[in-house]
Each structure stands twice: as C-alpha cells, then as structure tokens.
Amino acid sequence: MEEKINLKELNIREGDTGDFISHNVDNCTGCGKCVLICPANLWRLEKGKSILASDYKDRCMECAACESICDYNAISFMFPKGGTGIKYMHG
Ligand code: SF4
Numbered sequence: 878m879e880e881k882i883n884l885k886e887l888n889i890r891e892g893d894t895g896d897f898i899s900h901n902v903d904n905c906t907g908c909g910k911c912v913l914i915c916p917a918n919l920w921r922l923e924k925g926k927s928i929l930a931s932d933y934k935d936r937c938m939e940c941a942a943c944e945s946i947c948d949y950n951a952i953s954f955m956f957p958k959g960g961t962g963i964k965y966m967h968g
C-alpha cells in the first residue's frame with residue numbers, strides 16, 4: 878500500500894528504542910480501527926486479528942493513535958526512552 882505520508886522527508890531516527898508498542902492479541906476483536914488510523918500503515922488484519930509490522934520501530938511516527946483508538950485495551954504504547962526514536966525535521 879502507498880504510504881500516506883512521505884516519512885523519509887519528515888524525520889530521522891536515533892538510537893535503539895527497544896520495543897515500545899505491545900499488542901494483546903487476546904483482547905483484539907479485529908475491528909480494524911488501528912489499521913485505519915495508523916498514518917504509517919503499520920497495522921494489518923489477518924484472520925480476524927490485527928498484526929503490527931515487524932519493522933514498526935523503524936517506521937512508527939510515535940503518534941500513539943493506535944493505542945488511543947483501540948476500545949479493547951489491545952494496544953499498549955509507551956514513548957521510547959529519551960534520545961531514541963523519531964526526531965522530526967519540521968514543526
Ligand atoms: S483497534 Fe484494537 S481491537 Fe481493533 S483491530 Fe486494532 S488492536 Fe484489535
């Protein structure tokens with residue numbers, strides 16, 4: 878799928894974030910809201926559950942929209958530790 882935003886022109890990434898998003902598959906109903914809202918297309922549906930892209934640490938915008946929109950507490954987002962992760966070039 879085509880990227881909704883040209884990520885490469887917006888940011889650089891620094892350091893090792895470690896994992897900062899976790900997905901509780903047992904709570905996931907497959908409603909698809911995370912798929913629709915993620916600006917980086919990092920979620921997809923498969924067999925009635927959502928799946929987070931394995932390379933999300935390299936592409937995530939750290940917007941936390943996926944956690945906010947999930948009505949079933951299936952997504953947990955924590956900002957990466959200071960000095961790591963996305964660094965916006967504009968704004
Ligand atoms: S928004 Fe939550 S319940 Fe819905 S598909 Fe995504 S993780 Fe699953």
Ligand code: SF4
Pocket residue numbers: 898914915916917918919933936937938939940941942943944954
């Ligand atoms: S934090 Fe934002 S960019 Fe990252 S996976 Fe969630 S919705 Fe997508």
